[in-house]
Amino acid sequence: MADVQPLRALRYSQQLVGDLAQVVTPPYDVIGKEAQERYYERSPYNVIRLELGKEQTNDNNLNNVYTRAAATFAEWRSQGVIQQDSQPAYYMYQQAFQRDGQKYTRTSLLSRVRLEPWSARVVLPHEHTLAKAKEDRLNLYRACSTNFSPIMSMYEDPQGRMRRLLSAYAAKPEISIVDEAGEEHRLHPINDPEQVALIRDFFAERQLYIADGHHRYETALAYQAEIREQRRDLYADDGVNFTLMALIDVDDPGWLVLPTHRLLFNLSDDALAALSAEQLARYFHVQPLEAAMPNDILTQLVAAGQQRPSFVIQTPQQALLLQLNDQGERQMATSEHSPAWNRLDVAVAQRLILEDLLGINAATMAAGTNVRFTHEPEQAWQALKTGEIQAALLLNSTPLRQVCEVAQADDRMPQKSTYLYPKLITGLIMNPLW
Template sequence: MNTAGRRDVTTHTGLELVPFRGLRYDPDRVGSLAAVTSPPYDVVVRPDGLLHLESADPHNIVRLILPQADTPAARNKQAADTLHRWLAEGVLTTDAEPGLYVYEQRGSGLLQRGIIGALRVSGPSEGVVLPHEDVMPHVVADRAALMRATSANLEPLLLTYRGNGAEAGATAVIERTAERPPLLCTTTEDGFSHRLWTVTDTADLAEIQADLSRHQALIADGHHRWATYVRLRAEHSSPSPWDYGLVLLVDTARYPLRVRAIHRLLHRLPVSEALPALTGLFRVRRLCVPLEQALAALADAACAGNAFLLAGDGAFHLVDRPSPDLLARTVPGDRPEAWRTLDATVLHATLLEHVWRIPEDSPEHIAYIHDTAATVEKAERDGGTAVLMHPVREDVVRELARQGVTMPRKSTSFGPKPASGLVLRALTS
């Protein structure tokens, strides 16, 4: 098991967010702005979601973030060729002057606003941007190859910081800007509306930058893309555009994010084999109820300790009350208690590695899926096992990150996530 441990975190010097000339779709050259957007690359459920997005519009951003070809090299070349063609045809155009971008998402009773910009890339030891999850090397290599080929940041990752929630500094600029007519406004099929403004006034930019320079950020979504930024920065002599990466920064003191779980799909382990292996190690109860009720039972069980919900055979199986002796043998003892008791820790250290003996680094054996119903449907269709997780509280995530302790990979899903395709950043020297 590749569990990330404690890292040294030095005193942070603050966030450095700089303006850039955004690449944006020309609304006159596409069917609609909603039709060319996509969730982040790792949220798209393939192949169903991918095909749906590709058919929504021939210029959907998914053709850049998830190009389809027979080999990795061919996929990356295809993305680069597509990007260059869209630029040449005017499908994507470059904004006239550099700016930061105020971004708003609204829907399902939620309002979120933040700032999109180019953030100076820093490593974990600098303590400016704090990861809270481990990453998979093959995914970082894949994203790095795509960024090299396209010379672009194709979608912003999501970072959070803790301001004071008052209308001062960056927040004041955001709120003032949101009173103006936006650059774009669209509503995606999930019902969320998206609005984007540009901030180019030198006084406003200075106010934002001075405020952010006093803060550090937590990676809420995009650990692999941030690790990619760090890798690519190291490959290029500084100063260069690769010193910066495209991010959305949200003050969660004012706009709290939702934290959801990321589920696991075990391709080669049917439920008929997964359950017997748990005999004597966990309590297992069969639930013949709809998904919503099964998730409620999972939430109740999670209040008392580690709990999981298995699916794939037409029913749900609540797995909880792990053997203390089993946990003592399998969970590393040199981590904080908050880490050792995480469901994701027990899943990876105990269930995957020691009970089911499933390699967590192999896409052939395991997939990480955000959508709960899609995870269950795929397990039932393919004969695998869905492992449904209960979400971790944000305060636990942030405190572990501050201690320099990373969680097992794909432990959390913060949202709402920024839509991909609203603004891109070219990396041209």
């Protein structure tokens, strides 16, 4: 099964850069232009210069974001700003954060994981990827030959063996920083030979499920194929055969999966008519929510979702609680997907509400002509109030066990099925591919 190995990580020298909180960032794919500028200004050593450099009007094949990242990376290494650990280690990594008044601590193990093709069923995906995003990351690989940020993956540990092992290192972390969002990041290397052997043996019996970072995994496979073609061969432990992952127990109490609500606009009169209680009753038990307060709506949605896939359709005129009925279940069973996919709330919402009732298919969703997304129900209600949208489709979050079931079925989840909060930090450790 999975070959999970320690690595000689590249890390910032605290003596030279000072507060590590000033040089780390969230992952590149959640950083907008304004945040990018802020990270540039925060420190001359901020990892943004490697992970998501600024484009310039005179960029060309010899001078662009990727070549500048490579030059900066080489300069920082020669200056000792980034140094390589003297011995291989796994790294206990914790994120402590709050959401809606509740405290969470999510524990992961940072390591390098041997790349396997999807067909090997060692690392399992649950979503499709876009070519454009992969090309950008591949160019950065070619320039720097380093993983600057980890892929988030899950593993199963019903007995909690790894959780107990990591808890001993979490008590006194080597590094503890607080980022701009008030989230604490703790890091501690694990290089004791006995513990290293235990960890490697533990994962040798397990499959891994990608939770977040499918683009980066497929980019790593593409880069590996390129280098193999150039060299004609790769020795087994060549760094190119591995990628950086944060491995997290699927039952870790620190997981937080936020629902992704669908905001509907530019709907035709016929589509709006399909959101009536009479039309929705084809597939759902429909319960009007009379004068319910926003928090009451969410409470009722969560309670209904414990029994069957459930949703709230809200317009300026009404709020309807929907719970999948028998006819809806039969309709889902006619899909070309696995039973695991058919049980997903997001799959039911896409197939029965968006596609069957509203005529909005996956391509239309991707184009953004009728649907946009939010993780915050307050944004949905505000958009309804101002008339920005015509209806809000509120969902419950997707349980991570369902993600694993879809992956085991070799299926792919619908767009915007999960949002794992918070994202992993970029810049604490880096994985050299040499």
